[in-house]
Each structure stands twice: as structure tokens, then as C-alpha cells.
Amino acid sequence: MTFINSDEKPPADSERKPSTSRSHGSSEWGYDLYPERRGAKPQASFTDVLLGRKGRESYRKIDCERSVYRCIKTSPLVRLMVGALKSAGCAIDIRRHISCEECAPEVSGGYDPILNQVVICHNNTYREGMVQGVLTHEFIHMFDYCQNNLDFKNLDHLACTEIRAANLAHCSFVSAWLNGDTSVFRFKQTHQDCVKSKALSSIMAARNITTDQAVDAIERVFTKCYNDLEPIGRRIRRNSLDMHRAFEEGFYFGYDDQMK
Numbered sequence: 001m002t003f004i005n006s007d008e009k010p011p012a013d014s015e016r017k018p019s020t021s022r023s024h025g026s027s028e029w030g031y032d033l034y035p036e037r038r039g040a041k042p043q044a045s046f047t048d049v050l051l052g053r054k055g056r057e058s059y060r061k062i063d064c065e066r067s068v069y070r071c072i073k074t075s076p077l078v079r080l081m082v083g084a085l086k087s088a089g090c091a092i093d094i095r096r097h098i099s100c101e102e103c104a105p106e107v108s109g110g111y112d113p114i115l116n117q118v119v120i121c122h123n124n125t126y127r128e129g130m131v132q133g134v135l136t137h138e139f140i141h142m143f144d145y146c147q148n149n150l151d152f153k154n155l156d157h158l159a160c161t162e163i164r165a166a167n168l169a170h171c172s173f174v175s176a177w178l179n180g181d182t183s184v185f186r187f188k189q190t191h192q193d194c195v196k197s198k199a200l201s202s203i204m205a206a207r208n209i210t211t212d213q214a215v216d217a218i219e220r221v222f223t224k225c226y227n228d229l230e231p232i233g234r235r236i237r238r239n240s241l242d243m244h245r246a247f248e249e250g251f252y253f254g255y256d257d258q259m260k
């Protein structure tokens with residue numbers, strides 16, 4: 001699960017205190033965050049349409065689909081993940097496995113293991129850079145589900161894949177985090193703290209559990225999962241050539257970036 005973290009809007013994951021409980025409705029899966037998954041079409045009020053606040057869903061969906069297409073064609077990181085998924089026997093079909101949808105305001109994307117589908121929230125993901133981040137994050141979950149027999153009902157498995165997604169996709173790109181997230185882990189703010197904090201907010205949004213339960217799960221699996229850099233092979237540093245290097249080296253791991 002990915003949370004909004006952009007310059008224009010305050011990051012919802014660090015805004016929302018990890019200890020704050022939120023209603024998950026009847027779902028312990030977090031799917032109430034993705035109303036279109038349950039067939040509910042968001043209704044726009046006449047005032048919202050008149051003021052231009054709503055009624056733009058179809059435009060946003062088209063923009064989102066265009067961004068997805070461009071990321072798949074041009075982003076080295078996304079192409080690396082697409083190649084890795086194909087090598088793992090889980091080739092991506094862009095129309096079947098990626099869906100642009102309207103979601104709850106606090107999420108920017110998700111992975112639906114039942115349909116094996118990545119959701120990009122077009123109402124919360126404005127820029128291509130964000131789409132790239134969400135795609136990479138959710139493709140890590142898809143990769144783990146395909147390659148590592150991930151069981152999303154197992155809290156340790158969930159913690160592991162969220163640690164990996166935060167590590168490989170999120171924390172290297174988000175400098176904003178270093179400017180003031182209050183970590184429950186209380187050490188010096190490092191890349192590892194970013195990963196723990198990000199994984200914690202993702203787990204708390206997906207499961208109706210206590211902060212302590214989530215923190216315990218993260219600590220149980222952290223070393224193993226933080227050091228598992230498959231399939232990217234390195235932690236990407238912001239504004240570096242690492243993204244391109246990882247993509248070029250993907251060849252040596254047998255990843256093939258051809259789309260079907």
C-alpha cells in the first residue's frame with residue numbers, strides 16, 4: 001500500500017499518527033480504501049461538478065493511464081520491475097494488471113492480491129513521478145506474491161513486503177521524510193528509520209491491529225527483509241544514476257524488459 005507523499009499535499013502517512021486508530025469498516029483488508037474495487041461508483045454532487053471539484057474523474061483516469069503507459073515505456077525502475085516479474089513467471093499485461101481508480105483521499109495506490117492487480121489512485125496521484133513511485137512499490141508486492149509465496153494474511157509476510165517496498169521504492173526518493181517525521185522507533189533518523197516508519201503506516205492502514213503489534217512484526221523480520229534487495233539489487237539514491245545502473249544490471253540477473 002502506498003500513501004500520498006507529494007510536495008503539494010502534506011504526506012498523509014506522516015500526518016496521520018501511527019497510534020491513531022481509524023475505522024476499517026467491516027474489512028480487515030483495507031479495501032474500504034478502494035471503493036471502486038467493491039463496485040461503488042463515487043457520486044459527484046451537483047455543486048461539486050459546478051465548482052469543478054468533481055466530474056473530472058474520466059479525465060484523471062485517462063491522464064493516469066497515460067502516465068502508467070509512459071512509466072512502463074521509459075522509467076528504468078518500472079521497466080526493471082516489469083522485467084523481473086516476467087522472469088519470475090508473472091508477466092504484466094498493462095490492461096489486465098494495472099487499474100487507475102478513484103480511491104479514499106489518503107491512499108495513492110494499492111495491490112489487490114485476489115485479482116493480482118495494481119491500483120493507481122488517479123484522484124491522489126498527480127504527477128508521473130508519483131505514478132512511478134506507486135508502480136514500483138506495488139510491483140514489489142506483486143513480485144513477492146509471485147516469487148516469494150507471500151501470504152498477505154500473515155502479519156510477518158505483510159511486514160516483510162512493506163519493508164521491501166519502502167526500502168526499494170519509497171525511502172530513497174522521499175527527502176521530505178527527513179524533515180520532520182516523528183518516528184516511533186526513536187533513533188537517529190536514517191534510511192532504516194524511514195523504511196520502518198513507512199512500513200508501519202502501510203501496515204496500520206491495511207490491518208486493524210495495534211501499533212505495538214505492527215512494530216513487533218517489523219522488528220521480527222526487519223534485518224532479513226531490509227537486506228533483501230531483489231529484484232532491484234541496490235537501494236536507489238535520490239538524484240543519482242543508480243536507477244539507470246540497476247536497470248542496466250538487470251540484464252545480468254536475467255531480467256528482460258520486453259513487454260508482452
Ligand SMILES: [Zn+2]
Binds near residue numbers: 137161
Ligand atoms: Zn505497500
